[in-house]
Amino acid sequence: MFDDLISTFWSSPLLQKSAKAAVVLATGIPAVLLASRIVSRVLRHRLGEQGGNLLARIVRYAGYVMILVGVLQEFGFNLAAVLGAAGIAGVAIGFASQTSLSNLISGLFIVGERPFEKGDVIEVGTFTGTVEEIGLMALTLRTFDNRSVRIPNETLVKTNVVTVTRYPIRRVDLTVGVGYNEAIDKVMRVLREVADAHPAVLDEPETVIVFNGFGESSLNFMIGAWTIKEDVMKVKNEVPLRIKEAFDREGIEMPFPHRVLASGKAMGPIPIVLERQRNKQDG
Missing domain, CATH: 1.10.287 (Helix Hairpins)
Incomplete structure (x- = not known):
């Protein structure tokens, strides 16, 4: 059988x-x-x-x-x-489907060049977030407010992409303004002390402190503090608070914008000119 x-x-x-x-x-x-x-x-x-x-x-x-x-x-x-x-x-x-083919080829270029990896923080146009997936046609980006953004691979090849977490350390730049009556060397010394005292600020590379010039209502300074990429937000949040506390202790004024209004003689000639023009028309 x-x-x-x-x-x-x-x-x-x-x-x-x-x-x-x-x-x-x-x-x-x-x-x-x-x-x-x-x-x-x-x-x-x-x-x-x-x-x-x-x-x-x-x-x-x-x-x-x-x-x-x-x-x-x-x-x-x-x-x-x-x-x-x-x-x-x-x-x-x-x-x-030329666009789809272009996205596919662009995806292969991205894989070959490796400008960023999964988990990196990148900036593409107005979007900033963490790379979740690099697909055949598009990249999936997760923004810091927990939104998912799909960016075509062709766009990534044609536009400027900033890889924020490419290197292990980053510099956090902060702008500070003080009153015109303050001593520049004293302000720079206080800024240096604040940066050196913060535990998340690196000793090497050294913190950059620059006098940027004269503003409308203040003397402007830039402090560039180096830190590891994991502590960037910590430095951004805490260093300005410590600068304000140090300025209060040292009696350094942080001014607010103000305007001076003038009146009087500046308006005087206008009625005279108008009167002269009226006399010419009557004549």
Whole structure:
């Protein structure tokens, strides 16, 4: 009886094709997944985690297409006609989806150049946030107010992208204004003491303190404090508070903008000019 089943099975062309297609699927899918995993591990050291995953995804999709072609061949599909129709459709779709193709190619350039990685903080136009994913078509950015922004890869290639967390340390620049009656050397000394006393401010590179010049109502100074990228917000929040406390202790005035209004003689000649013009018209 068992021999009869085997003979019946092999005598049916459809069952034979189904068996061969099942073999292609059973061996092809694990092979594609293994190749994708190997590509991800090998290229992750060179292209980063996100780049390795992106290329592994391309390998996986290409492998699935090859498996599908093998299965169709087993069932006797005329792939020449199918590929010819697909070529014509591909040309039409290509003209209609030039932006998508441009985004795909731009994504490959981004993966190759690695201007940023997953987890970096970047600035793109008016958006600033953390890179969550670098996809085939677009980048997903998570802003600090917890919004998800999708930015096409073509935009990233064509515009200026600032990688905020590219380097381990950053300089925090703060502008401070004091009254015109204050001594410049004293103000610079107090600013230096505040920067040196803050635990998050680095000793090397040294804090930069510059006298920026004369404002409308104040003498302006810039203090540039170096810190590690994890403490940037801490320095931005705490150093101005310590500067205000130090200025209060030292009696250094931080002025507010004011205006001086003048009246009187400045308005005098206008009625005279108007009167002279009126006399000429009457004459």
